Structures are given as structure tokens and as C-alpha cells.
Amino acid sequence: MPAPAKSARVFLSERPKGHISDKTFKSETAALPTPNADQVIVRVDYVSIDPAMRGWINDARSYLPPVQIGETMRSIAIGTVVHGNDQFKEGDVVEGALGWAEYVVISAKDVQKRSPPEGTTAIDYLGPLGMTGMTAYFGLLEVGKVKAGETLVVSGAAGATGSVVCQIGKLKGARVIALASASKCSYLLNELGVDAALDYKSPTFVKDFRDTVGYLDVFFDNVGGEILDLALTRLKKNARIVLCGAISAYNATGQPEGIKNYLTVISQRARIEGFIVFDYKHRYPEAEAQMAKWINEGKLKRRYQIEEGLEQCPQHLKLLFSGGNTGKLLVKISKEAAKY
Amino acid sequence: MPAPAKSARVFLSERPKGHISDKTFKSETAALPTPNADQVIVRVDYVSIDPAMRGWINDARSYLPPVQIGETMRSIAIGTVVHGNDQFKEGDVVEGALGWAEYVVISAKDVQKRSPPEGTTAIDYLGPLGMTGMTAYFGLLEVGKVKAGETLVVSGAAGATGSVVCQIGKLKGARVIALASASKCSYLLNELGVDAALDYKSPTFVKDFRDTVGYLDVFFDNVGGEILDLALTRLKKNARIVLCGAISAYNATGQPEGIKNYLTVISQRARIEGFIVFDYKHRYPEAEAQMAKWINEGKLKRRYQIEEGLEQCPQHLKLLFSGGNTGKLLVKISKEAAKY
Numbered sequence: 001m002p003a004p005a006k007s008a009r010v011f012l013s014e015r016p017k018g019h020i021s022d023k024t025f026k027s028e029t030a031a032l033p034t035p036n037a038d039q040v041i042v043r044v045d046y047v048s049i050d051p052a053m054r055g056w057i058n059d060a061r062s063y064l065p066p067v068q069i070g071e072t073m074r075s076i077a078i079g080t081v082v083h084g085n086d087q088f089k090e091g092d093v094v095e096g097a098l099g100w101a102e103y104v105v106i107s108a109k110d111v112q113k114r115s116p117p118e119g120t121t122a123i124d125y126l127g128p129l130g131m132t133g134m135t136a137y138f139g140l141l142e143v144g145k146v147k148a149g150e151t152l153v154v155s156g157a158a159g160a161t162g163s164v165v166c167q168i169g170k171l172k173g174a175r176v177i178a179l180a181s182a183s184k185c186s187y188l189l190n191e192l193g194v195d196a197a198l199d200y201k202s203p204t205f206v207k208d209f210r211d212t213v214g215y216l217d218v219f220f221d222n223v224g225g226e227i228l229d230l231a232l233t234r235l236k237k238n239a240r241i242v243l244c245g246a247i248s249a250y251n252a253t254g255q256p257e258g259i260k261n262y263l264t265v266i267s268q269r270a271r272i273e274g275f276i277v278f279d280y281k282h283r284y285p286e287a288e289a290q291m292a293k294w295i296n297e298g299k300l301k302r303r304y305q306i307e308e309g310l311e312q313c314p315q316h317l318k319l320l321f322s323g324g325n326t327g328k329l330l331v332k333i334s335k336e337a338a339k340y
Numbered sequence: 341m342p343a344p345a346k347s348a349r350v351f352l353s354e355r356p357k358g359h360i361s362d363k364t365f366k367s368e369t370a371a372l373p374t375p376n377a378d379q380v381i382v383r384v385d386y387v388s389i390d391p392a393m394r395g396w397i398n399d400a401r402s403y404l405p406p407v408q409i410g411e412t413m414r415s416i417a418i419g420t421v422v423h424g425n426d427q428f429k430e431g432d433v434v435e436g437a438l439g440w441a442e443y444v445v446i447s448a449k450d451v452q453k454r455s456p457p458e459g460t461t462a463i464d465y466l467g468p469l470g471m472t473g474m475t476a477y478f479g480l481l482e483v484g485k486v487k488a489g490e491t492l493v494v495s496g497a498a499g500a501t502g503s504v505v506c507q508i509g510k511l512k513g514a515r516v517i518a519l520a521s522a523s524k525c526s527y528l529l530n531e532l533g534v535d536a537a538l539d540y541k542s543p544t545f546v547k548d549f550r551d552t553v554g555y556l557d558v559f560f561d562n563v564g565g566e567i568l569d570l571a572l573t574r575l576k577k578n579a580r581i582v583l584c585g586a587i588s589a590y591n592a593t594g595q596p597e598g599i600k601n602y603l604t605v606i607s608q609r610a611r612i613e614g615f616i617v618f619d620y621k622h623r624y625p626e627a628e629a630q631m632a633k634w635i636n637e638g639k640l641k642r643r644y645q646i647e648e649g650l651e652q653c654p655q656h657l658k659l660l661f662s663g664g665n666t667g668k669l670l671v672k673i674s675k676e677a678a679k680y
Contacts, residue, residue: 258569258597258598263586269619
């Protein structure tokens with residue numbers, strides 16, 4: 001498994017105003033630097049395409065430094081070590097922020113060796129055993145603190161995180177109402193077993209929401225904007241609103257639509273709480289073990305949409321915001337990567 | 341101290357759209373009912389005028405049932421028992437939701453006998469020892485969880501609750517920045533000892549806020565609207581936003597101005613939390629003891645603005661929303677009430 005002399009990469013070319021355009025990213029093929037003793041060379045096999053990546057390319061104060069102009073686009077990925085060091089050997093499967101590239105020279109401390117537990121595969125480290133799964137697990141259980149018998153509403157419910165949130169909600173005994181576009185509702189109802197799935201684009205959505213939800217204990221929000229504002233009108237006492245993402249706002253050119261119904265947060269003693277999954281890093285092993293167990297027992301289903309080709313990454317990131325995907329979106333980079 | 345046969349009262353006549361008008365309340369003098377064995381007759385001495393009362397007259401789902409048309413306006417008050425039962429004797433000073441009336445017949449279980457600790461007076465049960473003081477105490481310490489060395493920003497800082505929040509903040513070692521109208525800033529700085537006081541109506545307010553605050557750990561919000569939205573742009577990691585009130589929104593005829601900067605709640609892992617002080621009722625004794633101790637030690641100052649006359653209550657409630665008061669606003673109802 002020799003390391004090549006050159007590698008293609010896709011880098012940030014200019015910061016987008018609003019949606020990602022053809023000018024946002026550029027690609028090039030360049031010589032791979034020679035690794036030092038602390039570094040390894042990794043072949044990138046699959047990259048994860050996540051809504052949060054839109055935020056990473058804004059020049060704004062946030063939980064991670066912005067990707068710089070000229071820098072390879074940051075992306076969680078799994079890959080295979082092709083040039084090891086004293087910590088990793090050739091053929092090791094690793095996970096880390098490898099980025100949009102064919103090969104990367106990276107510090108050994110920035111990647112983690114991954115040996116999928118029985119019943120799981122390496123790409124599950126980009127799904128339920130990875131960032132989106134950890135987000136669902138800690139967001140719902142630690143921030144949302146959902147309890148049996150409670151009513152849980154999930155927006156962006158068919159997405160990588162939302163689909164795991166729905167299932168953990170059911171496993172914990174909650175009544176789960178999933179919000180998604182019409183074409184995904186049957187998947188949520190029939191495959192993931194939610195109690196109700198509502199088409200958020202329906203002309204009767206507001207009424208459907210009120211009639212079906214009644215009042216809610218936990219709102220796990222991936223969308224923000226109008227849906228968040230609607231949810232705030234239907235809070236039970238001590239309701240928890242988990243702000244996981246706000247996909248409706250990530251591409252806004254001005255400020256996003258304002259949240260008007262915040263007075264109910266006072267009267268219902270509710271809590272709106274944001275979180276970043278990386279803060280729970282020290283507890284990932286516990287969550288990974290639980291998720292692997294659920295997968296093995298057939299209690300946690302996962303669905304991947306796997307696209308191909310490094311050059312296609314920008315357009316798939318862009319498409320994520322039009323709601324085109326169901327389940328976890330990955331792009332397979334290396335033709336030599338294992339098939340799943 | 342004989343009970344009169346009749347009593348004047350001010351009752352809700354029609355629900356206001358927006359600001360309280362001359363038609364919102366009416367008054368009448370009517371016969372006092374005969375108390376049963378569980379009831380007492382109380383002469384109303386001082387009523388508390390609070391922003392929250394605006395919410396109590398809306399026909400909306402909230403933490404208390406709405407005051408009904410024809411019902412005496414709800415108001416926390418202190419009074420003197422003029423007709424006792426087996427629990428209360430004539431002359432006892434009591435506190436409760438006596439309402440806007442000269443005399444009330446009320447269940448003994450709905451009032452509490454009050455014996456001010458040394459250094460305090462009965463009206464302190466409408467101030468730091470009462471609802472507004474308890475709101476400041478539990479809101480700042482239990483919801484805001486302010487710690488020494490943190491930056492605390494308080495909106496509506498010269499009001500009954502805000503002024504106590506500022507002082508508890510200082511007592512706990514926080515850097516305290518008070519937001520109020522220009523005329524109240526010197527009181528906050530010189531008498532209450534805040535670190536900075538900013539005029540929220542100044543044309544340079546946004547810049548002043550950024551320059552003076554930097555980034556904040558706790559925002560204790562009595563105002564809502566634009567000030568809340570500005571505060572959200574200046575959150576430190578794990579910041580807590582205590583939603584105590586939203587005086588800017590209480591009289592809105594449409595929906596209040598929306599909160600646009602909620603994405604920072606995610607990136608800074610912040611928490612926006614509403615609370616209702618009544619939920620802490622079981623812990624009032626502990627807070628009252630602490631507040632009385634601080635008052636006695638000269639560490640907690642309080643200021644009252646005492647108006648007179650039952651008929652004046654509606655206009656004082658209305659004036660509360662134009663920012664006219666400094667400190668706790670009371671209306672003295674009975675000419676026989678003790679002077680403070």
C-alpha cells in the first residue's frame with residue numbers, strides 16, 4: 001500500500017454569501033509533504049457531509065476556528081493508513097477530520113484507530129457511532145433529558161442526527177413526532193417506528209402540528225426558524241428545547257427570521273439549550289457501546305446515502321440544504337475503499 | 341378595628357389590546373360578604389405594582405389563570421386583619437394576593453402572617469423579602485448560577501427585581517453591568533455599586549454594550565426584544581440567559597420583535613431559561629433569611645416609590661411600562677396603614 005507522491009484536494013476558495021456556489025471551492029493536485037515521525041499518511045475512504053460544515057466556512061466566532069481560504073475543506077472521514085509510524089501501521093482504519101482530499105499527511109494524535117464492534121462497520125463511525133450519532137445521543141439524553149411517557153418532537157427527523165434521535169426517543173419510551181418533508185414520512189413511520197410523521201411543507205402543517213403534538217416536553221431542533229417558533233407555542237411546563245442545528249438559517253444572507261414566541265419560555269419555565277457534541281468527547285466510549293448494542297439487537301436502524309468522487313463533495317454539501325437526502329450522506333473518495 | 345360593611349374595589353372591565361386604557365379597569369363600592377370560619381377580613385394597606393400583572397389580564401395559557409372580567413384585579417399586597425378566625429387575630433399583618441380593594445374577605449390559607457425580622461419592615465415583604473426579591477434571588481442564583489469573577493448583565497436594572505439582582509451579583513463577586521435609562525444610571529453606579537451602568541436609549545448603546553461588556557456569562561433579562569437579541573451576540577461559552585420578564589413585549593399588539601441571534605446559543609453551548617418564582621415557594625424562608633441578613637448588614641439597599649390611593653392603581657401599572665419608576669413601586673391603599 002504505497003503512499004502516492006501527489007494527492008488531489010478540494011479547498012475553500014472564497015467565503016459564500018448565502019448558498020454555496022461554484023466559486024466557493026476549488027480543487028488542485030499537489031505534492032504530498034513528507035511526514036515527520038509524529039505523522040501518518042492516510043488514504044481518505046469516505047467523508048461525512050454534514051450541515052454543520054456550512055458554519056465552518058463562515059468567518060465568525062464559533063466552536064471551531066473557521067476554515068481558512070486556501071485550506072482543505074474540513075470534513076470528518078474514515079480512511080486507511082498507507083504510511084504508518086510507531087502508533088499506526090499500514091492498513092489501520094482511522095477516523096478524524098481528514099478533510100476533502102485523496103490522501104492526507106496528518107498528526108497521529110488527530111486520528112483514532114477504529115475497530116467496528118460486531119454487527120457494525122467502519123462507516124458507522126460516520127453514522128450512529130460517529131459525530132451524528134453522538135450528537136443524537138448526548139443531545140437527547142443529556143440536554144433534552146427525555147423521559148418515558150414524554151412527548152418528543154424532532155425536526156429534520158429524516159436526517160443523520162434526527163433519524164437517530166427518533167429511535168432513541170422510542171427506545172426510551174417517549175411518544176415521538178417526526179417532522180420531515182412528505183417523501184420521508186413513510187420511512188419514519190414504517191421503518192423507524194415513530195408515532196407520527198408530519199410533512200412540514202404541508203399547507204395544513206400548523207394545524208397538524210397542534211392537533212398531533214398537543215403540547216410537548218422535548219423539542220429536538222435541527223431546523224430553527226418558523227418551526228422552532230411554532231414549537232415554542234406548544235410547550236408543556238418545564239419543556240426542554242434542544243438547539244442542535246438551524247439548517248433553515250445556515251444559508252441566510254441577512255439575519256434569520258426572528259423567534260417571536262419566547263414569552264412562553266417564561267410562563268412554562270422552559271429551557272432552550274444549545275450544545276456542541278465535542279464537549280462530550282470524554283463520554284463517547286459509553287455512547288458508542290450503547291449504540292453498537294442497539295444496532296446489534298436490531299433496535300437502531302441506519303440508512304446511508306453514499307455518493308462517489310472527491311470532486312462531487314461541494315455539490316453534495318449544497319444539496320444537503322435542499323432536503324434531498326434521507327439518512328446519513330457520505331461521499332466515497334477512494335476507489336480502493338472497502339464497499340459497505 | 342371594625343370591619344366595614346362596604347368596600348371599594350377595582351376590577352377588570354375589558355381586556356386591553358396593547359397598552360392599558362381608561363376602559364381596562366373600573367371601580368365600584370359593594371357590600372363585603374360575610375366571612376365563613378375559614379376566612380378572615382383584611383384591610384389592604386399597600387399593594388405591589390408589578391410588570392407581571394400586565395400578563396395576568398391577558399386571556400392566555402400561562403402560569404396563573406387569567407384575571408376574569410369583573411374580577412378584582414390581582415395584586416400582591418400587605419394588609420391588616422380586621423376580622424380574624426382561629427388562625428389570625430385582629431391586627432395581624434399579612435401578605436397575599438389581596439388585590440386592588442380596600443378590604444377583602446379571603447381564605448386564611450391564602451394569606452401569610454408576616455413579622456419583619458430586625459432591620460426590615462412589613463413593606464419589605466413587597467420588596468426584597470417578597471415576590472420581586474425572591475425572583476431576583478432564585479433567578480440569579482438557581483437559574484443563572486452566577487459565580488465570582490463572571491460578567492453579569494442585568495436589563496431593567498433599576499426596577500424592583502433588577503436592582504436586587506445587581507446587588508446580589510456584586511455580593512457574589514461578579515462584575516455587574518446594569519442597563520437602564522439615563523436618569524437611573526447614577527443611582528445604579530453610586531448607590532448600588534454596579535461596575536458600569538449603560539443607558540439603553542443612547543444612540544451609541546450597541547457600541548457601549550460591546551465595549552463595556554465584552555462577552556458575558558449571565559444575562560438577567562427583564563426586557564426582552566432588541567436588548568435580548570443584542571446580548572445573544574455577546575455570549576461566552578456556557579452562558580446562561582435568565583428570562584425573568586420581557587417588559588418590551590407585554591404591551592405588544594402583534595407579536596413582539598423576533599430574536600434573530602439564536603445561532604450563538606448553539607455555538608456557545610448557551611442556555612436560555614425561563615422561570616416562575618412561585619416554583620421556589622418551598623425555599624422562600626431560606627432566601628428571606630439571607631436577604632434580611634444582607635439588609636441588616638447594610639449590604640442590600642432598597643428603594644420604594646410609594647404612591648397613594650386605590651383609584652390610582654391602574655395608572656401606576658400603566659406608567660410602569662414607560663420606565664417612570666426607580667425601585668419598587670407600591671400604592672398605599674388604606675389611610676390607616678402604617679407609614680414607612
